[in-house]
Amino acid sequence: xxxxxxxxxxxxxxxxxxxxxxxxxxxxxxxxxxxxxxxxxxxxxxxxxxxxxxxxxxxxxxxxxxxxxxxxxxxxxxxxxxxxxxxxxxxxxxxxxxxxxxxxxxxxxxxxxxxxxxxxxxxxxxxxxxxxxxxxxxxxxxxxxxxxxxxxxxxxxxxxxxxxxxxxxxxxxxxxxxxxxxxxxxxxxxxxxxxxxxxxxxxxxxxxxxxxxxxxxxxxxxxxxxxxxxxxxxxxxxxxxxxxxxxxxxxxxxxxxxxxxxxxxxxxxxxxxxxxxxxxxxxxxxxxxxxxxxxxxxxxxxxxxxxx
Numbered sequence: 439x440x441x442x443x444x445x446x447x448x449x450x451x452x453x454x455x456x457x458x459x460x461x462x463x464x465x466x467x468x469x470x471x472x473x474x475x476x477x478x479x480x481x482x483x484x485x486x487x488x489x490x491x492x493x494x495x496x497x498x499x500x501x502x503x504x505x506x507x508x509x510x511x512x513x514x515x516x517x518x519x520x521x522x523x524x525x526x527x528x529x530x531x532x533x534x535x536x537x538x539x540x541x542x543x544x545x546x547x548x549x550x551x552x553x554x555x556x557x558x559x560x561x562x563x564x565x566x567x568x569x570x571x572x573x574x575x576x577x578x579x580x581x582x583x584x585x586x587x588x589x590x591x592x593x594x595x596x597x598x599x600x601x602x603x604x605x606x607x608x609x610x611x612x613x614x615x616x617x618x619x620x621x622x623x624x625x626x627x628x629x630x631x632x633x634x635x636x637x638x639x640x641x642x643x644x645x646x647x648x649x650x651x652x653x654x655x656x657x658x659x660x661x662x663x664x665x666x667x668x669x670x671x672x673x674x675x676x677x678x679x680x681x682x683x684x685x686x687x688x689x690x691x692x693x694x695x696x697x698x699x700x701x702x703x704x705x706x707x708x709x710x711x712x713x714x715x716x717x718x719x720x721x722x723x724x725x726x727x728x729x730x731x732x733x734x735x736x737x738x739x740x741x742x743x744x745x746x
Contacts, residue, residue, distance in 0.1 A: 443489045450494055454501025458509065459630065461501035462600050466593050468495025474573060474585045491585075524607035528599075535615040536606035539622025540598050544631035545671045548623065555619070557667050562598070562631075565591035565638050572645040579648070587644050590637035597634070601627045639668055 454461040471491035479488055526533045541562050542555035569591035573584040602622070609621055622628075642664045646657035696710035 440489070443493045446490050447493045447497055450497040451501065454497055455504065458505040459597065459600065459627075461498060461505045462597065463593060464494055464498030465502045466498070466596055467589055468492075468498040470588045470592055471495060471585055473570075474588060475581050478581060524611075525603055526606040527603070530606070531615055532606045532609075532611070532613075532618045533602045535618040536622035537598050537602040539619035540601060540625060540628045540631060541594075542619075542671070543623030543628040544635055545668055547671045549620075552619070554671055558671065561642075561664055561667050562638055563595045565641055566595060568645050569641050572648055576648045579644075583644070587641050590634070591641040594631055594634040594638055598627075598631055601625070635668055639665065 450464050454464050468491070471488075472495060475488060475491065479485070485492070526536070528534070538552070538555040538559045541559045545558050547554055547558070566588070569587050573579055573588050579587065605625060605627070606618060606622065609618055613621075643661055646661045649657040693710050696708070700708040700710075
């Protein structure tokens with residue numbers, strides 16, 4: 439058990455420090471484990487069988503604190519919107535526009551009317567509530583089944599919420615909600631959500647399958663509706679990833695050309711059309727101050743010093 443916990447702790451530490459989303463995932467998994475097993479821990483007062491789960495919780499807490507410190511130290515505070523991308527809170531409509539855009543894209547939606555996006559988001563958002571209700575009251579679920587069910591239903595909505603909090607403000611507060619929705623679907627984060635969609639469906643399947651016999655038809659109907667909401671958009675939305683990636687490559691190439699021409703011309707303030715970063719000059723100068731040598735390797739001169 440000790441060696442197993444050490445291996446789990448080491449792998450969890452790697453996942454938690456590799457990217458901030460990894461630490462958030464570990465924290466969710468650890469809290470879910472505690473929520474499902476806390477009664478048994480308190481009743482039996484035996485910690486040894488729960489060391490692996492508690493290890494995930496401890497590493498999740500530790501790496502989340504570390505990641506928040508690193509973000510605050512090098513990018514600015516998330517709470518006062520001084521980070522690289524202004525933080526957006528749930529009471530801002532842009533948060534939900536980005537949220538439904540990312541969730542909708544995770545099942546294949548790309549453009550089109552807003553209602554399908556909202557329907558998919560509703561299924562994902564309500565999933566942890568449904569899972570928790572059945573984990574608490576249904577003896578059909580063992581602690582491990584209940585744990586997997588709760589994690590599967592909880593991770594996607596919280597993950598999309600974290601991403602929306604940190605990335606919905608990248609376009610600025612003057613952008614339209616439709617543009618923010620499209621931007622949410624264009625960010626690479628939806629891939630992570632797409633991988634979790636089958637687990638969301640399994641959570642609903644487990645919950646509706648444990649209904650009492652007289653509710654079997656209702657449970658089957660709910661499962662069919664959830665399945666249709668999660669699967670049908672894949673046939674309605676165009677995936678067209680080769681074209682999308684080609685457009686991204688073209689945008690990067692044009693940004694590179696824009697940056698190179700401005701640096702060669704000695705400009706310290708310039709904005710490139712295909713970048714959402716605003717004035718690139720100061721950031722490029724800061725990158726040089728911190729030892730960034732990409733442009734130097736490309737034969738470009740260093741940008742002139744920038745002054746406020």
